[in-house]
Amino acid sequence: MATELGTETSSSTRARALALYRLMSKIHHGDKRVRKGLSSGEIAMSYWPVDGQEAMSAGAALALSDADQLVTTYRGLGDVLAKGVDLPGYFGEILGRSSGLSKGKAGAMGIYDPAHGIAWTTGIVGAGPLIANGIALAAARRKTGQVVLVSFGDGATSIGYVHEAMNMAALWALPVVFFCQNNAWAECTSYDRYTRTAQLSDRAAGYGMPGATVDGTDPHAVYEAVSAAVGRARAGDGPSFVEATAYRLQGHYFGDAMAYADPDELAAKRGDPPFARYRAGLLAAEVASATELDGMDAEISAEIDAAFTSAVESAPPEPAELKRDVFACNGSELAAGGVHANIPSGESEELGLVQAIHRTLDRAMAADDSILLLGEDIGDASGGGMFKVTAGLSAKYGEDRVLDTPIAESSIIGAAVGASLAGLRPVAELMFMDFLGVAMDQIANHAAKVRYMSGGRKGAPLVIRTMVGTGAGPQHSQAFEAWAMHTPGLKVVWPSTAADAAGLLNACLAENDPCLFIESMKLYYGGGKGPVPVADYVIPLGQADVKRTGGDVTICTYGAMVHTALEAAQRLEKEGVSVEVVDLRTLVPLDLATVVTSVRKTTRLVVAHESVGFCGPGAEIAAAVGSELFGTLSTPIQRVAASYTPVPRAGTLEAACRPDAEQLIEAIGRIV
Numbered sequence: 159m160a161t162e163l164g165t166e167t168s169s170s171t172r173a174r175a176l177a178l179y180r181l182m183s184k185i186h187h188g189d190k191r192v193r194k195g196l197s198s199g200e201i202a203m204s205y206w207p208v209d210g211q212e213a214m215s216a217g218a219a220l221a222l223s224d225a226d227q228l229v230t231t232y233r234g235l236g237d238v239l240a241k242g243v244d245l246p247g248y249f250g251e252i253l254g255r256s257s258g259l260s261k262g263k264a265g266a267m268g269i270y271d272p273a274h275g276i277a278w279t280t281g282i283v284g285a286g287p288l289i290a291n292g293i294a295l296a297a298a299r300r301k302t303g304q305v306v307l308v309s310f311g312d313g314a315t316s317i318g319y320v321h322e323a324m325n326m327a328a329l330w331a332l333p334v335v336f337f338c339q340n341n342a343w344a345e346c347t348s349y350d351r352y353t354r355t356a357q358l359s360d361r362a363a364g365y366g367m368p369g370a371t372v373d374g375t376d377p378h379a380v381y382e383a384v385s386a387a388v389g390r391a392r393a394g395d396g397p398s399f400v401e402a403t404a405y406r407l408q409g410h411y412f413g414d415a416m417a418y419a420d421p422d423e424l425a426a427k428r429g430d431p432p433f434a435r436y437r438a439g440l441l442a443a444e445v446a447s448a449t450e451l452d453g454m455d456a457e458i459s460a461e462i463d464a465a466f467t468s469a470v471e472s473a474p475p476e477p478a479e480l481k482r483d484v485f486a487c488n489g490s491e492l493a494a495g496g497v498h499a500n501i502p503s504g505e506s507e508e509l510g511l512v513q514a515i516h517r518t519l520d521r522a523m524a525a526d527d528s529i530l531l532l533g534e535d536i537g538d539a540s541g542g543g544m545f546k547v548t549a550g551l552s553a554k555y556g557e558d559r560v561l562d563t564p565i566a567e568s569s570i571i572g573a574a575v576g577a578s579l580a581g582l583r584p585v586a587e588l589m590f591m592d593f594l595g596v597a598m599d600q601i602a603n604h605a606a607k608v609r610y611m612s613g614g615r616k617g618a619p620l621v622i623r624t625m626v627g628t629g630a631g632p633q634h635s636q637a638f639e640a641w642a643m644h645t646p647g648l649k650v651v652w653p654s655t656a657a658d659a660a661g662l663l664n665a666c667l668a669e670n671d672p673c674l675f676i677e678s679m680k681l682y683y684g685g686g687k688g689p690v691p692v693a694d695y696v697i698p699l700g701q702a703d704v705k706r707t708g709g710d711v712t713i714c715t716y717g718a719m720v721h722t723a724l725e726a727a728q729r730l731e732k733e734g735v736s737v738e739v740v741d742l743r744t745l746v747p748l749d750l751a752t753v754v755t756s757v758r759k760t761t762r763l764v765v766a767h768e769s770v771g772f773c774g775p776g777a778e779i780a781a782a783v784g785s786e787l788f789g790t791l792s793t794p795i796q797r798v799a800a801s802y803t804p805v806p807r808a809g810t811l812e813a814a815c816r817p818d819a820e821q822l823i824e825a826i827g828r829i830v
């Protein structure tokens with residue numbers, strides 16, 4: 159029902175009233191049809207009803223243009239139907255059918271229909287606003303004139319994400335409408351039991367944006383408030399917060415009997431449902447006749463029913479679908495193998511890790527204006543980054559491409575996810591890897607899930623650069639690569655040299671899926687320095703590198719530990735032990751083939767990493783090599799890794815916690 163960008167949304171009051179009725183009717187009949195299917199046993203699924211919230215979604219959708227973007231939630235039936243979702247694809251998706259928009263892989267919590275302006279849906283309460291910012295950032299950068307409306311519940315306003323998102327959106331004057339559907343319940347908890355804020359829109363002023371609370375049972379009131387917010391956003395005046403209040407007439411989920419609600423209040427609300435009230439109002443004001451409205455209802459109901467029935471009758475996805483769409487081209491956690499690329503010969507320059515990464519970002523930004531950087535203190539006005547990796551880039555490419563962010567890691571990654579959904583290639587910096595947890599929902603539940611939840615239609619081509627510290631104690635020295643490796647959908651890269659860093663970062667920048675690019679603080683301080691070809695080059699992900707050849711034992715490692723392994727190998731050479739050092743370079747996809755080839759030759763393996771040994775990547779690699787080469791191994795596989803402790807501040811204790819060359823030599827001594 160939305161109109162062309164920039165034109166009037168309705169030519170007359172009557173037309174608008176009928177347009178709102180049509181949308182409310184569509185939502186009402188859609189919701190009713192799903193609940194009918196559930197109560198009759200025709201279908202079985204989790205469903206979050208929207209009975210009572212029709213006017214909210216209808217009023218908001220009518221205020222948007224077709225090109226405007228919607229981000230919504232699991233309780234999104236009203237929002238997406240009003241925005242014009244493909245109905246058979248929608249019902250197929252919520253029913254988990256192959257005909258679904260995402261082949262049934264995402265369900266109602268993951269509706270993605272970009273052709274109809276449905277930019278993302280999340281099942282994580284409060285996460286949508288962070289992503290909406292990124293979509294809006296892309297729209298603003300590309301001057302598309304689009305506005306992003308992000309819809310969320312009142313309960314979501316208690317989570318930090320929403321606050322971070324509002325702050326960032328206001329700071330950057332992003333074209334976002336924060337649309338809070340206050341249905342009086344945060345799941346089963348009533349409003350007055352989770353906040354002392356008189357009305358949620360009061361909070362908007364704290365972030366420097368206008369806020370309004372309107373009657374969410376009146377579609378005109380919602381339409382007017384959202385239209386004003388959309389107009390403001392479209393004019394470049396930034397975000398607004400619109401709270402629409404109503405009462406959820408059904409349980410939080412289908413089957414929830416609402417035993418927690420006051421029965422009298424619930425009965426009174428159910429006795430005066432907004433859709434019926436709006437219809438009665440139109441009839442009383444003689445805006446339309448009962449015949450006209452009945453005709454509209456019948457037509458809509460038939461359309462809904464046909465789409466629903468086609469979904470019910472469509473086939474479930476084939477089992478082979480399970481492993482598709484984790485990565486582009488159906489790539490998996492293991493590298494495909496094949497010919498390994500060489501770092502080009504020719505002229506080189508001596509660079510440290512910081513300089514190599516800086517040079518790579520600089521060249522990539524010059525070549526591709528869809529690349530933008532986000533992070534804390536990365537702009538020149540803030541010093542060009544804690545370790546100066548990005549120094550000079552904002553001066554060269556502008557502050558709209560090198561964005562200094564608030565200290566808000568979820569916002570940084572959320573904005574990157576949104577921007578990647580909207581066609582940009584963001585590079586987000588998380589200053590220390592210890593802060594991964596602060597942004598983990600955006601990383602694991604969103605960035606890593608985009609391809610799968612879109613049924614392979616879209617990836618999130620973003621790079622997260624982060625650094626493993628040293629000498630900085632328990633909260634600034636941790637290596638969490640195992641978390642990332644355990645999250646399907648995320649590529650994980652950890653270079654050991656400046657030359658590898660340049661080639662691998664180039665590969666990440668060309669990827670169509672999210673990459674976690676890990677840097678070692680230790681290597682910033684000199685260990686990673688070496689010759690880097692002047693010519694540009696790519697080291698494809700999933701290609702390990704044999705950094706030293708040997709015949710007696712293989713050390714398989716990555717990152718700063720590669721240098722420790724090389725030191726151990728050099729010392730052992732004097733004792734007549736020949737050590738091969740395999741630098742994995744990429745942890746996902748893992749180049750198991752190169753490790754297996756090496757161990758087939760040496761028949762002995764030591765896996766080493768500086769992160770905690772217990773349940774660490776070494777366990778996975780040891781198990782994989784053990785299964786592959788059981789009959790070939792001449793000794794048990796050894797693991798050398800950090801102790802099962804936090805990383806202590808005291809230098810002596812950190813040295814004892816982290817594996818060193820001595821421990822590698824000891825481990826090799828046990829098997830050679």
Ligand SMILES: Cc1ncc(C[n+]2csc(CCOP(=O)(O)OP(=O)(O)O)c2C)c(N)n1
Nearest residue numbers: 233281282283311312313314341343344345
């Ligand atoms: C981060 C997170 N915490 C908890 C949940 C479980 N949960 C699902 S819906 C919901 C209630 C959210 O209430 P509200 O934001 O008011 O939205 P509504 O369901 O009313 O649309 C909760 C707690 C979740 N999905 N995500």
